[in-house]
Amino acid sequence: xxxxxxxxxxxxxxxxxxxxxxxxxxxxxxxxxxxxxxxxxxxxxxxxxxxxxxxxxxxxxxxxxxxxxxxxxxxxxxxxxxxxxxxxxxxxxxxxxxxxxxxxxxxxxxxxxxxxxxxxxxxxxxxxxxxxxxxxxxxxxxxxxxxxxxxxxxxxxxxxxxxxxxxxxxxxxxxxxxxxxxxxxxxxxxxxxxxxxxxxxxxxxxxxxxxxxxxxxxxxxxxxxxxxxxxxxxxxxxxxxxxxxxxxxxxxxxxxxxxxxxxxxxxxxxxxxxxxxxxxxxxxxxxxxxxxxxxxxxxxxxxxxxxxxxxxxxxxxxxxxxxxxxxxxxxxxxxxxxxxxxxxxxxxxxxxxxxxxxxxxxxxxxxxxxxxxxxxxxxxxxxxxxxxxxxxxxxxxxxxxxxxxxxxxxxxxxxxxxxxxxxxxxxxxxxxxxxxxxxxxxxxxxxxxxxxxxxxxxxxxxxxxxxxxxxxxxxxxxxxxxxxxxxxxxxxxxxxxxxxxxxxxxxxxxxxxxxxxxxxxxxxxxxxxxxxxxxxxxxxxxxxxxxxxxxxxxxxxxxxxxxxxxxxxxxxxxxxxxxxxxxxxxxxxxxxxxxxxxxxxxxxxxxxxxxxxxxxxxxxxxxxxxxxxxxxxxxxxxxxxxxxxxxxxxxxxxxxxxxxxxxxxxxxxxxxxxxxxxxxxxxxxxxxxxxxxxxxxxxxxxxxxxxxxxxxxxxxxxxxxxxxxxxxxxxxxxxxxxxxxxxxxxxxxxxxxxxxxxxxx
Numbered sequence: 001x002x003x004x005x006x007x008x009x010x011x012x013x014x015x016x017x018x019x020x021x022x023x024x025x026x027x028x029x030x031x032x033x034x035x036x037x038x039x040x041x042x043x044x045x046x047x048x049x050x051x052x053x054x055x056x057x058x059x060x061x062x063x064x065x066x067x068x069x070x071x072x073x074x075x076x077x078x079x080x081x082x083x084x085x086x087x088x089x090x091x092x093x094x095x096x097x098x099x100x101x102x103x104x105x106x107x108x109x110x111x112x113x114x115x116x117x118x119x120x121x122x123x124x125x126x127x128x129x130x131x132x133x134x135x136x137x138x139x140x141x142x143x144x145x146x147x148x149x150x151x152x153x154x155x156x157x158x159x160x161x162x163x164x165x166x167x168x169x170x171x172x173x174x175x176x177x178x179x180x181x182x183x184x185x186x187x188x189x190x191x192x193x194x195x196x197x198x199x200x201x202x203x204x205x206x207x208x209x210x211x212x213x214x215x216x217x218x219x220x221x222x223x224x225x226x227x228x229x230x231x232x233x234x235x236x237x238x239x240x241x242x243x244x245x246x247x248x249x250x251x252x253x254x255x256x257x258x259x260x261x262x263x264x265x266x267x268x269x270x271x272x273x274x275x276x277x278x279x280x281x282x283x284x285x286x287x288x289x290x291x292x293x294x295x296x297x298x299x300x301x302x303x304x305x306x307x308x309x310x311x312x313x314x315x316x317x318x319x320x321x322x323x324x325x326x327x328x329x330x331x332x333x334x335x336x337x338x339x340x341x342x343x344x345x346x347x348x349x350x351x352x353x354x355x356x357x358x359x360x361x362x363x364x365x366x367x368x369x370x371x372x373x374x375x376x377x378x379x380x381x382x383x384x385x386x387x388x389x390x391x392x393x394x395x396x397x398x399x400x401x402x403x404x405x406x407x408x409x410x411x412x413x414x415x416x417x418x419x420x421x422x423x424x425x426x427x428x429x430x431x432x433x434x435x436x437x438x439x440x441x442x443x444x445x446x447x448x449x450x451x452x453x454x455x456x457x458x459x460x461x462x463x464x465x466x467x468x469x470x471x472x473x474x475x476x477x478x479x480x481x482x483x484x485x486x487x488x489x490x491x492x493x494x495x496x497x498x499x500x501x502x503x504x505x506x507x508x509x510x511x512x513x514x515x516x517x518x519x520x521x522x523x524x525x526x527x528x529x530x531x532x533x534x535x536x537x538x539x540x541x542x543x544x545x546x547x548x549x550x551x552x553x554x555x556x557x558x559x560x561x562x563x564x565x566x567x568x569x570x571x572x573x574x575x576x577x578x579x580x581x582x583x584x585x586x587x588x589x590x591x592x593x594x595x596x597x598x599x600x601x602x603x604x605x606x607x608x609x610x611x612x613x614x615x616x617x618x619x620x621x622x623x624x625x626x627x628x629x630x631x632x633x634x635x636x637x638x639x640x641x642x643x644x645x646x647x648x649x650x651x652x653x654x655x656x657x658x659x660x661x662x663x664x665x666x667x668x669x670x671x672x673x674x675x676x677x678x679x680x681x682x683x684x685x686x687x688x689x690x691x692x693x694x695x696x697x698x699x700x701x702x703x704x705x706x707x708x709x710x711x712x713x714x715x716x717x718x719x720x721x722x723x724x725x726x727x728x729x730x731x732x733x734x735x736x737x738x739x740x741x742x743x744x745x746x747x748x749x750x751x752x753x754x755x756x757x758x759x760x761x
Contacts, residue, residue: 001018001022001025001026001027001028001045001046001047001048001049001112002028002029002030002036002039002040002043002045002047002048002049002050003015003018003027003028003029003030003049003050004029004030004031004032004033004035004036004048004049004050004051004054004059004062005029005031005050005051005054005078006031006032006051006054006055007051008031010051010101011029011031014049014078014108015027015029017105017108018108018112021109021112022112022116026045028043028045031054032054032055032056032057033050033054033056033057033058033059033061033062034056034057034062036048036050036062037057037062037065037066040066040069040070040073041069044069044070045073046073046074046115046119047073047074047075047076047112047115047116047119048063048066048073048074048075048076049075049076049078049112050062050063050075050076050077050078051077051078051079052077052079052081052086053079053080053081059077059079060086060089060090060093063075063077063093063095064093067093067094071094072122074096074115074118074119075093075094075095075096076095076096076097076099076111076112076115077090077095077097077098077099078099078100078101078103079098079099079100079101080100080101096111096114096115096118097111097114097115099111147165147246147247148165148244148245148246149162149163149164149165149166149167149168149169149244149245149246150162150163150165150166150242150243150244150245151163151166151227151229151241151242151243151244151245152240152241152242153179153198153229153240153241154238154239154240154241155179155198155202155238155239155241156238156239158178158179158180159178160177160178160179160181160182161177162177165245166245169215169223169225169245169247170182170185170215170225170245171185171215171216171217171218171219172185183195185215185216185217186213186214186215186216187213187214187215187216187222189214190213190214191213193211193213194211194213194227197209197211198241201229201231201241202231202239202241203239204231207230207231208228208229208230208231209227209228209229209230209231209241209243210226210227210228210229211226211227212224212225212226212227212248213225213227223247223249224247224248224249224251224252225245225246225247225248226245226246226248227243227244227245227246228243228244228246229241229242229243229244230242230243272296272298273298273371274298274368274369274370274371275295275296275298275299275301275302275303275353275367275368275369276294276295276296276298276299276366276367276368276369277292277294277295277299277310277366277367278292278293278294278295278360278364278365278366279291279292279293279315279330279364279365279366279367280293280363280364280365281334281363281364281365282314286316288331289314289315289316290314290315290330290365291312291313291314291315292310292311292312292313292315292318293311293364294311295307295310295311298369299369302353302369305318315330325342326342329342329357330357330365333357333358333359333365334359334363334364334365337359337362339356339357339358339359340356340357340358341354341355341356341357342354342355342357343355343372343376344369351371351373352371352372352373352376353369353370353371353372354369354370354372355367355368355369355370356368356370374535374536377536378535378536378537401722402440402444402722403441403444403722403742403743403744404646404648404649404722404743404744406437406440406441406444406743406744407649407652407722407743407744407745408648408649408652408744409433409437409744410434410437410744410745410746411652411653411655411656411744411745411746411747412652413430413433413434413437413746414434414656414746414747414748415652415655415656415659415747416430417430417431418659418747434746437744441744444722456495456496456499456585456588456589457496458494458495458496458589459494459495459496459497460492460493460494460612461492461493461494461495461497461500461612462492462493463486463490463491463492463493463525463544463546464486464490464525466493466497466500466501466504467484467486467504467523467525467546468484468486469501470501470504470505470508471484471504471508471521471523479517479518480511480512480515480518480519480520480521481518481519481520481521482520482521482522482523483520483521483522483523484523484524485522485523485524485525486523486524486525487525487526487527489527490525490526490527490544491527491542491544491611491612492611492612493544493609493610493611493612494609494610494611494612494613495589495609495610496589499585499588499589500585500589500609502581502585503581503582503585503586503607504546504548506578506579506581506582507548507579507582507605508521508523508548509578510578510579511548511549511550511552511603512550513552514550514552514553514554514602514603515550515551515552519550519551519552519602520550520551521548521549521550521551522547522548522549522550523546523547523548524546524547524549525544525545525546525547526544526545527542527543527544527545527611528542528543528544528545528608529541529542529543530542530543530608536592536608537592538590538591538592538608539590539610541610541611542610542611542613543591543608543609543610543611544607544608544609544610544611545606545607545608546606546607546609547604547605547606547607548604548605548607549602549603549604549605550602550603550604551601551602552602552603553599553600554597554598554599554600554601554602554603555595555597555599555603556599557597557599560595560597563579563595564579564580564582564583564593565580582605586607586609589609589610590610591607591608591609591610592607592608593605593606593607593608594606637661637662637663638662638663638686638687639662639663639664639665639680639684639685639686639687640657640662640663640664640665640686640687640688640689640690640754641664641665641666641667641673641676641677641680641686641688641689641690642654642657642664642665642666642667642689642690643666643667643668643669643670643672643673643689643690643691643692643695643701643704644666644668644690644692644720645668645669645692645694645695645696645698646692647668649692649743650666650667650668651666653666653690653720653750654666656747656750657750659747660747660750660751660754662687662754665680665686668695668698669695669698669699669700670691670695670698670699670700670701670703670704670707671698671699671704673689673691673704673708674699674704674707674708677689677708677711677712677715678711681711681712685712686715687716687758688716688717688718688738688754688757688758689708689715689716689717689718690718690720690741691704691705691717691718691719691720692720692721693719693720693721693722694721694722701719701720701721705717705719705737709736716738716739716757716758717736717737717738717739718737718738718739718740718741718753718754718757719737719739719740719741720740720741720742720743720745721740721742721743722742722743738757738758739753739754739756739757740753741753
């Protein structure tokens with residue numbers, strides 16, 4: 001809207017009043033006629049409000065010029081002068097309103113409202129004119145495309161006058177058209193009906209005739225014709241039919257196809273596995289409600305209600321306890337037309353649904369229920385894995401430092417016991433201390449299951465042997481008996497034997513502890529092929545299904561979802577790491593674990609673990625029992641190089657080695673170890689090197705081992721680490737590392753590993 005007023009106060013007042021009343025209008029202002037005309041040419045506003053008396057170009061002159069540019073523009077004149085000449089000019093210029101200053105706001109708003117309404121009506125009129133023109137053109141095209149044929153029939157004389165199109169429709173080209181000829185072309189099953197309709201219509205004046213029937217062409221093909229007419233009476237009272245014929249063969253065929261398609265759609269709708277409901281908005285006693293228009297069988301199964309219990313019923317009556325978020329979602333979709341989605345848990349089951357809500361047409365809301373239970377379970381497992389990984393970052397560092405502390409305790413206890421007689425009371429106390437340290441060491445190993453670097457190093461493993469070995473550790477001599485169901489044709493596992501052994505140990509131990517009064521522990525395994533549709537995040541392929549089932553006290557249903565969480569335990573002295581460790585191991589093997597339990601009846605754990613391929617199974621190494629270490633080493637008395645970043649550990653290791661009869665040299669990082677090894681290589685070579693894996697801020701044992709091996713291929717290298725689960729320890733064969741000793745270690749463990757490593761070098 002353009003406002004032209006030379007009085008700045010009046011201009012500001014107009015702008016303020018109009019802006020408040022019509023915030024949607026884009027107001028543009030000018031202070032004289034020339035400026036107003038320039039703005040009009042640039043912006044082409046639909047409404048112009050102008051004063052008349054202005055310096056330079058007057059309002060009348062400006063309106064004359066803009067009328068030549070846009071005659072349809074609505075013009076409102078505001079002036080302090082009420083003169084007949086001005087009124088005449090305004091009439092000639094087709095001014096919409098003529099307002100005299102001072103203008104009351106009501107009159108001002110009335111003038112603007114009138115202009116806006118006229119503009120809207122003009123827009124609608126233009127749209128209707130365009131639609132009318134389009135409709136006329138479409139009608140003309142439709143009439144041409146319809147190929148209507150005209151006819152004229154006089155029953156009294158039997159004379160039939162047809163145009164060429166009607167003759168073609170009946171297959172009567174070149175034939176004398178008579179009523180009997182026309183009747184003869186009509187299909188025998190329709191002929192009597194059509195003839196009777198003609199006779200009845202001829203008995204009345206002004207009656208209508210309309211029949212649809214089949215026509216048989218000379219070539220035997222069937223065509224459909226719609227014949228419509230009206231009966232008139234001539235001066236003698238004789239009836240006369242005037243009408244038109246339309247070939248409706250295509251329409252009839254399309255209808256038949258539509259019915260067939262609808263039948264197929266109905267079949268698809270009924271067989272759809274996802275629940276579907278269609279509702280329409282209604283006004284109920286408590287406000288807006290929704291009425292069921294249609295549901296499919298899947299929705300009936302989902303709700304447990306039959307179709308006849310739903311159709312026509314209001315949503316609030318069928319589901320009186322429906323959550324408010326549902327009502328808000330339906331209302332939002334119905335009002336905005338924008339689709340939405342929400343999650344829904346089916347009552348009485350553990351099925352989760354993603355509900356997609358949309359509006360197929362105004363006033364209707366449709367909901368499609370997609371079963372996302374498997375996806376939700378996978379998401380929960382991913383979240384659990386992420387929690388375990390977060391714990392692992394912390395656990396790895398804590399366990400590493402804790403193992404260094406345990407190393408100092410273990411080593412000093414070992415040295416102290418050597419200085420005591422076996423009969424000394426202090427020796428028994430130190431032995432108890434060693435047992436306590438062993439328990440602490442086992443706890444750190446469980447913590448390290450979650451730590452970074454705990455990925456399994458897989459190989460082909462005999463499934464039967466692994467299960468039997470794990471079972472024998474806990475069931476021998478106890479009041480629980482084992483029932484093993486292990487077929488001879490079991491595939492081998494593609495797994496890290498140490499980690500799977502630990503997982504089985506934890507599950508079997510839990511099962512035994514759940515049966516304090518005794519019972520049967522069933523261990524079974526079977527081959528299983530997983531296909532793409534199985535779910536649970538498993539890659540299709542060969543798997544081993546291992547089930548550990550007990551007859552114990554069972555697990556309450558409200559605790560089942562928590563049993564794999566770190567530090568969750570129901571045992572008074574439990575650490576809460578056993579099942580969390582099992583879950584972590586199974587997931588790192590790209591497997592799956594499930595649990596079923598009934599309080600008072602027992603618990604079953606099912607593991608699905610990848611099987612070795614046939615080629616891997618053929619290349620599997622035979623099971624070899626470890627050879628006992630030699631009693632003494634020929635290298636005793638020789639020099640040993642010890643690298644560790646902890647001074648306490650270096651000194652303790654040096655004392656332990658000195659006690660064993662070795663000479664020692666110590667250093668704090670890998671770079672020093674490499675330099676010392678190079679300096680002593682010719683004069684006094686080291687018989688072995690013990691390397692700490694992790695050195696914060698310096699070269700660790702892995703890099704140092706590479707460099708020492710490159711300068712001396714016969715070097716005896718032993719890795720020592722507080723990260724017992726570090727994959728590098730499992731790669732020692734490929735790295736040509738001779739041995740490893742995990743912290744904390746005692747004097748015997750150090751001696752045994754040194755002797756073994758130097759004996760195999």
